[in-house]
Amino acid sequence: MGTSSKALTNSSEFVRDRLRGRRFDTTGFLFRVLLLGTLFITLLLLTTLIFDVVSGGWSVLSTRLGSFLTGKLSISATTAGISQGLRGTFFIGLFVVLIAFPLGVGAAIYLEEYASRSRLSRIIDVNIRNLAGVPSVVYGLLGFAIFVKALRFITGPQSNGATVISAGLTLAILVLPIVIITSAEALRAVPDSLREAGFGVGATRWEVVRSHVLPYAGPGILTGTVLSLARALGEAAPLILVGATTGFLSEGAGYSLSSLQERFTAMPIVIYTWAGRPQEGFRSATSAAIVVLLVVVLLANTVAILLRNKYEKRR
Amino acid sequence: MSPEARVKSNRDSSRVANPRLEIKRSPSDVPLTDVEDVEVFGVQDLSVYYGSFRAIRNVNMTVNQRQITSFIGPSGCGKTTLLRCFNRMNDLVEIARVDGKIMYHGVDLYHPEVNAVEVRRRIGMVFQKPNPFPKSIYDNITFGPKIAGIKGSMEEIVERSLRRAALWDEVKDRLKDSAMGLSGGQQQRLCIARALAVDPEVILMDEPCSALDPIATGRIEDLMEEIKSEYTIVIVTHNMQQAARVSDMCAFFTAEVNETSDTRTGILVEFDKTEKMFSNPSDERTENYVTGRFG
Numbered sequence: 001m002g003t004s005s006k007a008l009t010n011s012s013e014f015v016r017d018r019l020r021g022r023r024f025d026t027t028g029f030l031f032r033v034l035l036l037g038t039l040f041i042t043l044l045l046l047t048t049l050i051f052d053v054v055s056g057g058w059s060v061l062s063t064r065l066g067s068f069l070t071g072k073l074s075i076s077a078t079t080a081g082i083s084q085g086l087r088g089t090f091f092i093g094l095f096v097v098l099i100a101f102p103l104g105v106g107a108a109i110y111l112e113e114y115a116s117r118s119r120l121s122r123i124i125d126v127n128i129r130n131l132a133g134v135p136s137v138v139y140g141l142l143g144f145a146i147f148v149k150a151l152r153f154i155t156g157p158q159s160n161g162a163t164v165i166s167a168g169l170t171l172a173i174l175v176l177p178i179v180i181i182t183s184a185e186a187l188r189a190v191p192d193s194l195r196e197a198g199f200g201v202g203a204t205r206w207e208v209v210r211s212h213v214l215p216y217a218g219p220g221i222l223t224g225t226v227l228s229l230a231r232a233l234g235e236a237a238p239l240i241l242v243g244a245t246t247g248f249l250s251e252g253a254g255y256s257l258s259s260l261q262e263r264f265t266a267m268p269i270v271i272y273t274w275a276g277r278p279q280e281g282f283r284s285a286t287s288a289a290i291v292v293l294l295v296v297v298l299l300a301n302t303v304a305i306l307l308r309n310k311y312e313k314r315r
Numbered sequence: 316m317s318p319e320a321r322v323k324s325n326r327d328s329s330r331v332a333n334p335r336l337e338i339k340r341s342p343s344d345v346p347l348t349d350v351e352d353v354e355v356f357g358v359q360d361l362s363v364y365y366g367s368f369r370a371i372r373n374v375n376m377t378v379n380q381r382q383i384t385s386f387i388g389p390s391g392c393g394k395t396t397l398l399r400c401f402n403r404m405n406d407l408v409e410i411a412r413v414d415g416k417i418m419y420h421g422v423d424l425y426h427p428e429v430n431a432v433e434v435r436r437r438i439g440m441v442f443q444k445p446n447p448f449p450k451s452i453y454d455n456i457t458f459g460p461k462i463a464g465i466k467g468s469m470e471e472i473v474e475r476s477l478r479r480a481a482l483w484d485e486v487k488d489r490l491k492d493s494a495m496g497l498s499g500g501q502q503q504r505l506c507i508a509r510a511l512a513v514d515p516e517v518i519l520m521d522e523p524c525s526a527l528d529p530i531a532t533g534r535i536e537d538l539m540e541e542i543k544s545e546y547t548i549v550i551v552t553h554n555m556q557q558a559a560r561v562s563d564m565c566a567f568f569t570a571e572v573n574e575t576s577d578t579r580t581g582i583l584v585e586f587d588k589t590e591k592m593f594s595n596p597s598d599e600r601t602e603n604y605v606t607g608r609f610g
C-alpha cells in the first residue's frame with residue numbers, strides 16, 4: 001500500500017542504511033595516486049638536479065665563493081672566476097627588462113584593449129604565438145644578421161658587433177612574443193564587469209585601462225614577464241651565434257656604458273665552455289657556475305613574487 | 316522650454332557642485348507640477364543587431380523625467396540589450412549595431428558627433444551583478460567625480476553619495492577598507508552610490524536585485540523611491556512584484572520566433588502606466604505574463 005511503503009522508505013533505519021553505504025571509490029583513489037605520483041616524480045627530478053649541481057660545485061662554493069664571483073676567466077680551474085659572465089648576464093637581463101617588457105606589455109595592451117577583433121588582429125595573434133615557438137637558434141641567426149652585421153656600427157664597430165648590445169637585443173626579441181602572450185592572457189583574465197563598471201561612470205578607455213585593467217592584470221603580467229626574463233638569462237645558443245666568447249675579453253670590461261661595445265661573455269656561455277674542459281677542476285667550477293645562475297634566476301623570481309604580493313594586497 | 320535648452324540647463328555646472336535640492340528650487344528649472352511629462356528618452360523604431368542576428372525590433376517608447384520606468388518580460392527578449400543602448404554601453408560589444416533612433420532630450424544619442432563617454436557621465440548604470448572596483452569604498456565613489464573633473468571636496472561627495480544610497484551608516488567607519496569585503500547587498504548599494512557620485516540625470520538598472528536576498532532587495536527598492544524625485548530611473552526586473560511596487564510606467568517585452576530562421580527577436584508588446592499593466596492590460600500576452608500564465 002502507498003502509505004505503508006512510504007512509511008517504510010522514510011524510516012530512519014532505512015535512511016541510515018542508505019547513507020551509511022561507504023563504498024570504496026577505486027577509480028577515484030587510483031586517479032589520486034596517479035596525480036600524486038606525477039608530482040612526486042617531478043619533485044624528485046628537480047631535487048636530484050639541484051643536489052647534483054650543489055654537491056658538484058660544493059668544493060668551489062665552500063672554499064672560494066668570493067674569488068669565484070669576482071675573479072676572471074682563466075685556464076687554471078683553481079683561480080677561474082665568473083665576474084665577466086655575471087656582467088654579461090646582468091646586461092642581457094637589463095636589455096630584456098628595458099626593451100622587451102615595455103614593448104611586449106604595450107603590444108599586449110593594444111591587442112587586448114584597443115584593437116578590434118578583426119581578421120587582421122586574429123592573424124597577428126596567431127603569428128605571435130608561432131613566434132614564441134620558434135627555436136632560439138633561429139633568433140640567434142636573426143640577431144647575427146641584424147645586430148652583429150647590419151647594425152655593427154652601433155653595436156660595436158671595434159668588436160665586429162659581437163657585443164653584449166647585440167646579445168641583449170637578440171634575447172629581448174626572443175622573449176618578446178612570450179611577454180606579449182603572457183601579458184595578453186593576464187589582460188584577458190580581467191573580468192569585463194570591471195571594465196563596464198569603469199565605462200559606466202563615464203571613463204574613457206584609457207582611464208579604464210590605467211585605473212582598473214592594469215592594476216588588476218599587473219600581478220599576472222609581472223609573473224609572466226619575469227618568467228620570460230628567466231628564460232632569457234638561461235639561453236646559450238643565440239649567444240654563441242652573436243659571438244659570445246670566453247677568450248680575448250678585454251681586461252677592463254666593467255659596467256660602464258662604453259664597455260657595452262666590447263667583446264662579452266655570459267653565464268650560459270661560461271658554463272658551456274667550462275663543461276667542455278677536460279681538467280677535473282673545471283667540473284666543480286661548472287657546477288658552481290650553474291648554482292650561481294640558478295640563484296640569480298631565483299632572485300629575479302623572488303622579486304617578482306614580492307612585488308606581486310604587494311600589488312595584490314592593495315586589491 | 317525647448318529640448319535643447321533643457322539639455323543646456325542640465326549641463327549647468329552649478330548642478331554638479333551643488334546639492335540637487337537647491338537646483339530644483341532654482342527658478343530656471345521646471346516647476347514640479349509639469350515635471351511628470353518631460354520626455355527624457357524618445358525611442359523611435361529601434362532595432363538592435365548582434366552581427367546579423369536581430370535581438371530587438373521596432374521599439375517605440377518614451378521615458379519621462381523623474382519617473383521609474385520598468386522593463387519586464389521573459390529571458391532573452393532583449394531588455395538588457397535595449398537598456399544598454401540608453402547609455403551606449405552596447406558600443407563595447409563590437410558586433411552590436413543599432414538601427415532607428417534614441418533621442419535624449421531631443422538629441423540623437425547615436426549621432427556621430429555625440430561622445431559616448433559624455434553620454435555615460437550623464438546616464439549612469441547599475442549592473443546585474445554588483446561590480447565594485449577592487450579598491451577601497453572611498454576610491455569606488457571618487458573615481459567617477461575625479462575623472463569628470465568635478466571640483467570640490469571629495470569627502471563631501473563620498474558622504475552625500477553614500478547617504479543617498481542608504482549605505483553611509485554601515486560603512487562610514489571603514490571607508491578605506493576594500494569594497495570587496497562588503498556583502499552583496501552593500502556592494503550593490505555602493506554601485507548605486509558610485510553611479511550617483513557623478514550626479515547623472517538618469518540611472519539605468521539591469522536587474523539590480525537579482526543577486527540579492529529579499530531584505531537587501533527591499534532596501535534597494537526603498538532607495539529607488541527615495542531618489543526618484545531627483546533622478547529618472549529605468550529598471551529591468553525579473554520580479555513582477557518589484558515592477559508593480561516601484562515603477563510608474565512599465566514596458567512588457569516578449570520574444571517572437573522568426574519565420575525564416577530559428578532565432579527569436581524581442582518586441583515591445585505593451586507600454587503603459589504600471590497600474591494599468593497589472594490590472595487591466597490591453598494585450599492578452601501582457602495579461603498572461605503578469606498573471607503568471609506564461610514565462
Ligand SMILES: Nc1ncnc2c1ncn2[C@@H]1O[C@H](COP(=O)(O)OP(=O)(O)O)[C@@H](O)[C@H]1O
Pocket residue numbers: 365370389390391392393394395396397408581
Ligand atoms: N553580446 C552579445 N552578443 C550576441 N548576442 C547577444 C549578446 N547579448 C545578448 N545577445 C542576445 O540577444 C538576445 C537578447 O538578450 P538580452 O538583451 O540579454 O535579453 P534579456 O536581458 O531580456 O534576458 C538574446 O538572444 C541574447 O542571446
Ligand SMILES: [Mg+2]
Pocket residue numbers: 394395396521551
Ligand atoms: Mg538581461
